[in-house]
Amino acid sequence: MRVQLDRRDLAKYPFLKEAQDWVAGRTGTLEQFLSTTYGKIAARNGARRVIGAITGESADGAAGQSEPERDVFSYALARILVSCTKDRALIDRLTRFEAARAWGFLQEEDAAKRAYVAGSIGIDPKARELPVIEYVELVPQLREDRWRLVNRQISKGRVKLDGDDLEELIRERIRHLLQRQLPLPVPGQICETLSPLVTDITASYQATILRDFGEVEEGAFPPCLQALVSAITAGTNLPHAGRFAITAFLHNIGMNPVQIVEIFARAPDFDPEKTRYQVEHISGRGGTEYTAPSCATLRTTGFCVKKDSLCERVNHPLSYYRIKKRKEKEREKEKEKEPVT
Template identity: 50%
Template sequence: MEFVPSGKELSHFPFLKKAQDPIRSRFTSLGTLLGTPKGEALISQAVTRVREAVNPKKTRVPEVVGSPEDEIAAYALARIIVSCINDKQLIDRLTRYEAERAYYFLVNEEEWNSSYVQDDGEYSRLWRAIADELGIRIAQDRMPVPDYVELIAPLHDDRYRLVNRRVERGFVAINKNERYELLRERIRVLLRRELPHRVPKDICEQLAPRAAEIKKVYQEQMLRQFGRVEESAFPPCMQALITALAAGTNLTHAGRFSLTAFLHNIGMDKTGIAELYARSPDFDIEKTMYQVEHITGRGGTGTEYTTPACAAMQTTGLCVHRDTLCERINHPLSYYKAKKSRITKKFVPENKKPETSKDTAPPLKEETR
């Protein structure tokens, strides 16, 4: 007999086909719905969902608000809103949030699901249904090697590398925790692959005020995360690109793109970015501003790009002068954040030091993240 998830189960995993089909039939005209009180309520739920995804500190347990149908509709609207904004980092945040949310509900299924039934050993019927729909073939804690290799491609944890796994007769051994982790990664990749949606212009115009609200919150969060630009905290790859500029070296397209995206992502405005390029002897203000505006989303399609990860920097030959901190991170932005935090903790202006006794000096507070 085919397993049919309940409404509550579908609301916890709104990306499933059985969750989406009823919503499509219920809300046939999105444009009409958005202008109703019901539509406004759903948009508010969707905005809350995106804001939770943007928040770096997930302090609350994911909860279902309202009916299962409303929760699924809010999920769909959240994806539409970020598609209208079309910010790559924001889309990444939302898809990662949805994957983490699904992971939480799967790991804790026995606690919230009164219909919990083990279908195959320690596998629940719901886990099996989700894995089947997403194309994950795990049976008896084993996965076919080709499936495994495809699934772990975006993962950087050494324990997932095939050379570190037990492989027998074309199958890779998977333990209980990894089963959930691999499913989470599959959810993230598939949800990210679908975005951004092609949303009609009139729909995006209707959602523009709420989209602007999200963008403001996101920009404020990024400012709190990175704060004032600290050039001494730049990762070695970015320092090398700036040094090359000052030496009169013409950067490759990949080099210009990576540096510009990085500077924009940490909060430098386009004028500040252009000033760095002005260190180059062949500086062309018009050409530079055109490139900066394109990469930062100020011109053309409006797409805002993010800094390439360390793996991409290695592929393009831009990963140079690696240090000990590089060994522990996988993204230039992560390096910058960690290095800047170290610098901030080391430097305390004399006029900011609290008056304390010699024996009871308090530790410095951590930088707000």
Template identity: 30%
Template structure:
């Protein structure tokens, strides 16, 4: 049986195949974006990118035709800007936007609407089959599918021992179900931008993309920190961060506490996280100060032991580690 989504769904999830089909059927031409009445679409697209790369969620929703066009124009602009950090931050922001709407929809919509969303978003896009309990309060996914995705999360609540499992299925709440595929959605949007072949762009888009590129370049170019004198675990975390990729929470905690332990100032530590797709300077600064014991509970956090790092798959020991039990000891025994 074919399951159809409403126009409101296409407005909230413009990355769906049905949204692209709408544009194809409308025979919309690129040259139309130079029309004066299309200026609002281009301005909204630019705003959506700026909000996204700043780490916030752009949650305005207009008519579905407007949303589909705006989303497509943002993809083109991000492609034109040609800065990988901007693309990664934007893709994560779009995934978070979808996460917000999808979590709300799975909680409040009726069974038919939920089935449509589960089928189109989880099934068609990610090949993931999601079931529901009879009362519709919980969702269930095969253990193998759960493990394949939750392995990227290091928080304790995602460990199998802390999950409700029955009959080969893992049971999840709406927010947990959506969180399971957020990273995949970010990767999907990222790959779509990389795969795009830009046509001769309308003048209005080219000009706006160039304005954005000039404004964003000083803030979102990669800055690589030297990584030669650190223990392998810290060096690995910094290399991942320098590529603009996401570090799990436990790796970020290890990196921040290590830098605090060796006397790095807060400003310098905060700057190390600048390349992270979800970087927010205010939140990062608070978290570093919290770990240092100067904010929040006033409890100073220490660097995790090597044993702890091994259990969290964060240990990349080499012969230079020489039997140390904490990363802060790296280099001392050799000297």
């Protein structure tokens, strides 16, 4: 059955070719568009969309119903704005947001439209299995153990899909597609024009990291990460998995590459060039922003050491860090309340 997409559909799935053609037919050159009142409003909406993706609050364009044109334009401008930041972490936040948003809409669609959108991104909505290569490309960012190849049923080079697997893989496919397209090659002049909005976005991101993790406190590091830092300081030659774990963790709690390199500089055999390259790669310059390994992974690689009572309550070192910092802050507040004797 032939599926007709209307303007609301384009707003819900702005990554479809139909939506992009629709935008291209209405803007003239980007420079001209941004000099119009409508273009300036679209740019502001694009920035709001990115900030919504960063903060997790509902962004302009999340509804996809009220003003479809505005939503399609804000999507286009959001992609341009994150491209101007050149920050993989921001690109990652936006693509996750867009994939979750589109996926939410897709849940409500009739079978024909779902099939059309899924088919447009290269997934057969009735598939009950996927070729191993395709599967492996899709799942690296899915954390649950059930996605690991060793936990899947494989037959004749195809991975069997169960229950809701396909639903999640559709969302992952959307995220992949969007991530592959970014950053866009935006001319410097356009980024210059958009720089106040880019600054707002970057500030919002910094504020979110600070809100989530606050200032870095080594005292709140989980035992595994404290052990890794001690190993570096003592000059131990850590295997790649250890260097990766510590770099990704420090990046996730808001340290910039220079600060991370300073931690590695404590090692007696510190190699500045090699370290800088590795740190920048893991922090996102290589095209992917990495998340620190979970406790399960650290256990497998032998880095889960000196567990304490808080470890029993968490399954990720980042959760440990967040809880420990909060507890320490509460303890300090309690101390301040104590009468001075």
